Amino acid sequence: MTTVDDRPVGRADRVSGTTELLRVENLRVSFGATEVVGGISFTARPGQCLAIVGESGSGKSVTARTLVGLTGPGARVSADRIDLAGADLLHTTERAWRGLRGRQIGFVLQDALVSLDQLRRVGDEVAEPLKLHRWGNRAARAAKAVELLASVGVPEPEVRAQQRPYELSGGLRQRALIASAIALDPPLLIADEPTTALDVTVQAQVLDLLAASKERGTSIILISHDLSVVARLADEVAVMRDGHIVEHGPAGQVLHDPRHDYTRMLLAAIPSEHTRGTRLSGTATTVQRARRQVDRGRPVLEARHLTKVFRGPDKVDRTVVDDVSFELFGGETLGIVGESGSGKTTTARIALAILEATSGEVLLRGEPWSALSTDRRRPLRKQVGVVYQDPLSSFDPRWSVGRIVTDALATGRRPPSSKTEARDRAVRLLEQVGLTGAHLASSPLRLSGGQRQRVAIARALAPEPSVIVCDEPVSALDVSIQAQVLDLLTDLQDELGVSYLFISHDLGVIHHVSDRILVMKDGRVVEHGTATEVFERPRHPYTRQLLTAVPRLGSA
Amino acid sequence: MSTLTVTRAVHLPKVGTVLSLLVVAFVVAAALVPGLLVDGSPTAIDLKSTLEAPSWAHPFGTDDAGRDLFTRVVHGARESLGIGLGATALAFVIAIGLGFTAALAGRVVDAAITRVLEVAFAFPALLLALLVIAVRGPSLATSIAAVGIGSAPGYARMIRGQVLAVRQAGFIEAAAALGHGWFTVIRRHLFPNAMRPLVAVATLGVGQSIVWASALSFLGLGVAPPSSEWGALLDAGRLHITTSWWLEILPGVVIVLVAISVTSLGRTLQNRLGGAAR
Amino acid sequence: MSRLRRIAVKAVTSVVVIVAAASVTFFAQLAVPGDRANTLMNLQTGQDKKWSVDELAPLNERFGFDDPVIVQYLDYVTGLFHGDLGTSYTQKRPVTEVIGGQLLPSLTLTGAALLVAWALALGITLLTVKRGRFLTSLGTTWEALTASLPHYWVGVVLLVVFAVQLRVFPIIGGTSALGTVLPVLTLAIPLAGFLGQVTRDEFEQVLQQPFVTTARTRGMSDLGVRVQHVLRHAILPAITLSGWALGALVSGAVIAENIFGRPGIGQVLVTAVNTRDLPTVSGIVLVVAAIYVVANLLVDLAYAIVDPRLRAA
Amino acid sequence: SDPAAGGGTPKAGGTIVYGHVQEPPCIFGGWIQQAYISRQVLDGLVTLAEDGTVKPWLATKWAVSPDGLKYTFTLKDGVKFTDGTPVDAEAVAWNFDYWENKGGNSTAKVSIDPYYKAAKAIDASTVEIEFNTPFPPFLTLATQGYFGIQSPTAFKSRTEKENCEKPIGSGGFTVKEWKHGEEVVLAKNPGYTSWPATAKHEGPAIVDEVRWKFVADGVSRYASLSTGESHVVYEVPTVNWKDAQSRYQTIRYITPGKPVSFYINTRTGPFTDAAVRKAFAYGADRKSAVEAGFHGVIPYEGNPAVSQATPGYNAEVAKAYAYDPAKANQLLDEAGWTQRNADKVRTKDGKPLTIKLVYGSGFIFTQEGATVLQVLQEQWKQIGFDIKLIPATQAELWGGKYTDPSTFDATPSYWTSPAPSILWIVWRPSTTEKPNGSNRSFYNNETLSAVIQQANSEPDATKANDLYGQAQKIIQDDAAGIGLYTQNSTYAVAQNLKNVWLEKSQGEPVFSDAYFTG
């Protein structure tokens, strides 16, 4: 049995870039018969950041968890070598692991928003590693927790320490989680998708925080599916795919001069200002498409001074949408961008006439739409389709793909007259979105994320609408799948001339797809203009702030 | 979305599920065609062989009228199971009515029904049973009514919660956005999805109803003799426990076995279907 | 201010619930066929015949059975608001007194049963959730088994084994501490199985929560995780159920009281329904409803202590 | 007499724990459950000896006027109620007035009802009870617990509740405390002077206390004896009787009065035909059924009118209708119930021979009794009766659900009484002017009525019993009732407790002579 020295490695040892803190050789992890990590090797050095990137399911989190001995029940782990500061981690007892976790290795879990115990005070959560490793007395730990919260940039740390996680915003929670991970100043910090759930501005702050930690000599392993996030922090990047590292090298080289096709594909799939009017998926080469026609006549959908006030459980009124107006023309894409909670979804639901506005109205082709009675509106619904962020929850879990699509066909402009016709048209729709008739019988539960979103799009198209409201249609998808779906949407627009009201918090995506853009903040439209105007000559300070916060590959 | 969580760990070992299935199959067979399992009459008396301990001839022994207890247990399955199913069905009919109305008919109605349910909860179930029996007299139908009405409020509250949850689901909004009428949405999406997790709850309810009904019999308020409804057997066996143990213990074991089997099947089902409704 | 208002609203609705429960009982009993005076007369004589109008006249006169129903009801409700639950037809005592004497034993029994059930359920959950195949199936099997046990059967078996055969506990111990053990177990064992199942479900789910993994990544031991993090979350559904369980225990108590010859309102209830002692039945329902309401307030309180999220809402 | 008549070395003091079954709503009243306890607290005027003769108690002697209409009782000197009020003629007269005219005890009232006229104090120690018609059974009836004498002072000065919970008498015990739902604690009356002539010792009770516990569950009740938690238990489950006989002192008391027998509805339904009633009587082996159900402990009673413990019992009558299925079938065939339906039930004009048999479940009929009914049901089925057993709850039965002739065809019940005059209570014709709700066979037979009335007023006991015998024969011959078994009380007494005895008229246990042995 190897004994592991559980004193943190001294500051002096942390000479940036030279010594190895962690060495992993030929790590393999399998669950039952399936191997999810297939022999990977990497090293981590003090004061350096190793980024592991890759698509969902590529084995990033499993790798990370293995490094703290928490791979999961039923996992089989083997490696030629896993050393941490010279100590062998491969043959470590559970007891010894406990000494290492939190002290030698700080770990920031992927699901930041639910990684703190909701029932305990934030301060206690932050101080827990201190307590577990017998650091100081109660009072000292409490003081230290406040200090840690302050150090990760949490405002009013004394107050926050007394609050519970649900009383904190996502960004604050993420920071508290990081504070807890670095409480004992471990030499190695593993951060698994630390920014995924955050708004861009908050994301930037968290990345800065990690960068500061790196400056102090901590070795960071950063895990992300988002290459642009990684670009900001990483010294070295390892690209994972199906449990293998397909490319590994200095950040600048991997991000700007990728060797492997897969890495290239990933990079090409990132939507941004450069990708406007190009395809993101398929081939690595960019193909210029024919520009579609925008009909600037009468707007297809027009919102006039929409305001929505919600009364909260505390009986306080909140104006969630505040005097929002817009026009959407035929064949056009209007992007709405803004932080979480800025009122985007609410606006979309009002536009769909699913939610009644407190004041203001929505016109469809110049005719009343939101003002109609439910019964009068029902026949017009076929003109407005919708694609949601979470396709799965928008499908009745008991229904097959075929039923979902034929049901939508039946509500459309040309309801199918027979079963065979319905079937044929459903198959055609599926083919249009890149699926096949074979998917008719499947349950959406068994489809991949991208396939599900395609079904959702097929359903939206079935009634042959002139407008489709897309509420974060790609936010839940991997970058490569996101690319396919965005391409599909633009292709369909070119082909059918539908208009999109496209909502996203991702500026890259918005920039990529939109003709015109609305920027929302706190329910208000703060900026409004063509994509070029908004991105290149932002007038409102908030827009500028957003734009600077966006992680870019170029910054690496 | 709770209705969409699909996978949950299955608790009972597989063996348990298989055994449960066997027990349930046996009982269902007993209820449908008791003649298949035993050939005598459950009421055939034989005053020459009273109170005989279990033996090959009488696997569960005989009672003080010389009736074969095993035959009686097998023949009692129909009524016991009937009570379990009947009471659960009745409870669900009432509960669906109340639950859906409360969840869908607006704030005022919801508040009213919620209050009614609260009163119903505050009402001891036993008293309800006693009152029903006082009104109708003890019988099979009364037992079903008493147990059914007694368990309805619990289900009603669950259904209400379930409907409210499913109502929030994306697919409900999606269906409305497609232009379907409210009634269609209820019929095609809301109802089936709200009720789906309750299939398991209903299964659990059957087991509990059997136990409950037998408690009524135990208080002497059950089905009229010479029925061999299991609770009635227990009631009859009670005085014998120190002298002829089998008369009390064996029917009890049968009730427990059936209840545990139905319950564990219900839980397995619940785990399969996902999302327990509370 | 709004907090005060909320408490006031809660108090008013509670009173409404309680009075409504008693009123429903009042009318339900009037709906029971058969004549109250006739029942009383038979009760006084131990007969089961039909008495003549003349013979029943004094009783009808005395208890006002001939008055219009609405007058009887208003009399009753007016009494309620003066703290007067009426006088038992049969026992000739105020209902408050009839119930008062029996309330404590019943509360002791149900309260203790609830506590014991909790202790059993928590102990077994902590020891057996996800502790390897053997322990886990032992735990689940035990819970499934006990949750399916009929109260009365448990009672009879406990009585025969522990009181009659082993003589560890008294058979007719009444309200003595030792005599309370078996009745409490009779009620607690099935309830423990039930609470255990609920807690186990939740426990398993919580064990898979990211914050549990987070705690482990800080170096916390398995037991530490279970006790300091998971348990608190896992008991929430069981807390919610406890309010309901207390109501159910009242019904179960009748059976335990019956078997162990223990005083309690359950016994009084059965007798009162049988003898059509309307004020007593309504009174008991009123008291049980009040207990239920109070229990649920306590449950809310306990829930808020364990889960501060509710306090915020 | 000798205080140690029961044997062993007596020990003074101690507490007897007695396990009873049902808890009455009040201690004094007209239900037998009340008589059981009030017997401990209240003394009667007279008591019944083993041989059936009436013996002195509070009354030292009495005389009957030649016309049989006046009874003059001379009271024992110096007896005081436990509240200090003297037990004098005024008090006794007040009690009679209370029972008969103030609704004080409906059972006492119904026993002597049409005959009683008035009671009055002649002087302090002489009381006179006057009757409308001669009624010799009066003395015997007055030995029942319902005729316990209470202190009028206490009664008038206290609340209804106090009178209900703690009646004041001159008996061997006083009610110390009633823990409702659990027990009544009886304390020895140290100043007791008025023991009956039948007492086994003279003087106050030997034990200090009797804890009269209510233990509804038979298993618990009987088992509590074996653990020493109780010393006497009532209603030993018949399955345990043999065991009890081998381990304890046992007492079995056959209750006089109407045994547990079926009232047969002679007004509507199939039983309006006497032949069908007789077929019903022949059609089941009632004797074997009773033996099976009660495990041989409780005797079969073939006489539907009075039990074998009742004076004037006609043993010949009891032998009628011995099990004879052939005879039963023949009777039914003759009566026109010749067809059988798919369930082998006899039919006549297409109507099945269905009998609604209503019985009080749980309180009149225990599980053991229910077994008897099920055995009978099975046997009746063999000869083509379709018997519907209808268990009735106490609430239903007492509420009068099954009083209308349309609601039942047969219903079993009993009525304890030390005198055959019970026949009058039960079989008195029911007329619109004078309805008799107790005549649940709806059997109005003028001859029977005349014979019973004659018997009730016949001063010569032999002649009276002869007439009562005739009445029993009429009932039996017409199958207006069908006998089943005797109502019994069984007791088991711990070996170290002696001299627990049952008074004769109703089988109430007497604890004032009992003592523990060392």
Ligand SMILES: Nc1ncnc2c1ncn2[C@@H]1O[C@H](COP(=O)(O)OP(=O)(O)OP(=O)(O)O)[C@@H](O)[C@H]1O
């Ligand atoms: N405990 C487990 N049991 C079985 N399979 C598992 C387990 N944990 C992970 N896997 C599987 O291992 C593979 C890799 O999972 P992992 O969580 O490492 O992916 P990831 O790269 O972190 O993806 P994401 O970006 O979605 O977080 C997946 O196919 C996953 O289903």
Ligand SMILES: Nc1ncnc2c1ncn2[C@@H]1O[C@H](COP(=O)(O)OP(=O)(O)OP(=O)(O)O)[C@@H](O)[C@H]1O
């Ligand atoms: N039904 C509702 N009742 C009360 N408040 C609501 C309701 N729906 C939304 N809100 C509130 O309105 C605000 C705006 O919500 P909305 O969903 O429109 O934001 P969003 O911009 O779509 O955010 P995200 O990017 O997180 O989806 C939020 O603060 C939300 O809590």
Ligand SMILES: [Mg+2]
């Ligand atoms: Mg991951």
Ligand SMILES: [Mg+2]
């Ligand atoms: Mg949104």
